[in-house]
Amino acid sequence: MRVPDTTNVGRIFNSNLTYKKGAAVVHLLRYLCHDDARFFGVLRTYQRQFSGRTARTADLQRLFEAELGQPLDYFFQQWYRGEGFPAFGVRWNQVGGSLFLQVAETASVPASTPFFQTEVEYLLTFLDGSTRTVRLNQTQASQGFAVPVSGTVATIAVDPAGWLPDLPGTVQRDNTLVLAARAASAPALALFPNPCSNSLSISNVNEQVEAQVCDATGRVVLRQVLPAGQPTLATATLAPGLYLLRLLSSAGEAVAQGRFVKE
Template sequence: MIFRKLLPLIVFAFFVFSSTAQKHYQRFESIDVQHYKFEIHLNDTTNRIEGTTIVLVKFLKPAENVVFDLVNSDGQNKGMSVESVKSENKSLSFTHINNRLNIHLTKSTQANETLEFEIKYAGIPADGLVISENKYGDRTFFGDNWPDRAQYWLPTVDHPSDKATLEFLVYAPDHYEVVSNGYLVEKKQLKKDVKFTHWKEDVPLSTKLMVIGIADFVIGNQTKYKDIPVSSWIFPQSKKQGFENYKYGTDALAYFSDLIGPYSYEKLAHVQSKTRYGGMENASCIFYHENTGISNRSQESLFAHEVAHQWFGNSVTEQNWHHVWLSEGFATYLTHIYNQRFYGEEVFRERLKTDREWVIRYSKQNFAPIIDTTVTDYIRLLNANSYQKASWFLHMLREDLGDELFFNGLRKYYTDFQNSTALTDDFQEIMETVSAKDLTLFFKQWLRQPGHPVLDMNWEQEKENLKIRIQQAQADFLFQFPLEIEFVYENGTSEIRTLQIDKLELSPSFITKNKVKEVVLDPRVALLFEMRR
């Protein structure tokens, strides 16, 4: 996901989890959703939707009720009202309060028992399903669920840890085209100018990725990567520029498939949309902000970022929102690696420098670690820590391990957790296994403590003796890291030495044969740090 207003976003810290969040976690110990079947009826006269959702639930322990997330009425004609709940053709009693649909079972379930629930509901979504007009004034419908906005229009367990397969059965006016996750099962014309479209996804997804997109699309750029259909879905008024801007449909798909491992999904659709983000990586149908279809700037890096999410964020999903760096940091760094491969080292290093500047600026607004468990307003996790600093973490890990071990670790992490969920500790364990190194300090200081090294440096040379003084000027934490130092000589030559920094202040001496003109810290752009002077 690309967040369009990243820098001005300031993360507010909270020191306790809400009771609602605690109950959320308790629920995951009790149930595991296996499959959703969403039937949605849409129209052009009102924003009211009618839905029937069938949910297949596996109970992990005995239970007398089951709870789904579904936003109820806000008192201003928005929100969902539940009409009925059934299981095994029998009506069940329920309560729908505080955005929780609590279904009371007629008898206690047993561990490993599965039950299917049919939930009929209707209402005007306050969020989640964005019903609006695009930039051309045409009516559109777009799911936009991240971080926990699926519950505004779908009864779900709206948490990234609970993955399930799904299908959407959409009844909409017949002038629309409908795109969704997975593969197209059926599309047919019904009476009264209504079209029925059925999409099905056989790979389990988190609810943040379960969407539909409905508009007067023109479909083009249709091709295949191996057996995977790839296409672009563009508003008709953007057709010419849009298909040109979306021409990168298979480039990142092919590159990341070779670099990391097989693509998990049945197709890949690139969709011009009304998402609030620059891009939203919905599995197999990526939604891009509508302005991407008319921009004069290349969209290649945006495409690379969102396609990288199909591996990390979608297939391997962070188990809770506080570990979103496993999604956004990975996609950010993989985009840099994509550009390194196709546009060279200079572009790669310049983008790392730009990211480093973002991290430094952001740290002055909000001094917090990448994994910040105090945040309960999850959208505020979309910040420079989760994107740029997390990308820098991966870059420094790559520098520490070397390319072979680093990419072997990425591949193993993907293989071991494909179509599942993971936490930071899982990634650390994989990288330690591959490298046979203890990475505890590395992960702790860069991910779990705030800030970065702030360095003071001065030097003097007397004949062949070069003395350097390096001091960590940040007041909060000691960082330990290798620091590359380049000696630039007056005769035009240079050399790089590496110094292990493990104290707040070091004053090493070096023997040199030439007169030093300049001392440069981190010449290869390998370290996240701030130079004070």
């Protein structure tokens, strides 16, 4: 692996940062290829081209880029030059034939590598004992996914084969993701003033509803029953930030939603 200080013998021969990390990065390239024939083919080409010569990491990167048909600057920046590991916090819920996941990634050394862009495998175990592995591409720190399923999911495991050098994360079921999924197609609300301070007015509410306010992580931080008409939501207790407001009918269906900023 890359050694910033070549006069530091301890760093050059560091077991974790040089030998183990080097093996882990090559293992990740194999995972990225998702095809052993392609992966080992690149290694044979690398060996053949540079046998008896000096080779650099950039040479290896170039060969894998040619094989995969995509730039890999992000990969080598985060895994080779960067430091730390990701951890994944997963909230999930199932609505009929759709499995919803909300994945929050955190990095162990954010000053060096604040985010790791990577595909992540999830092992779905169903009530009948069958299993299925899905691979989802994590392209941002907080990301939602919808996966079609044909059975009832009982449990979910993250990175079951241990491809990623990740830290232990969390997996929990969250029934509020059902509401988020339903709200995705709900009509937009007219909210004012926006940004707001102590209160937020809502236009054209046709029935009594329950207002749910979610923060940037999807957590419900405020609930309030609102009458029909042009009700006012009390926002004084909210911390400054961006929020999603959902209005739910008495049957629990999302009837409208909108975003607002609390100053």
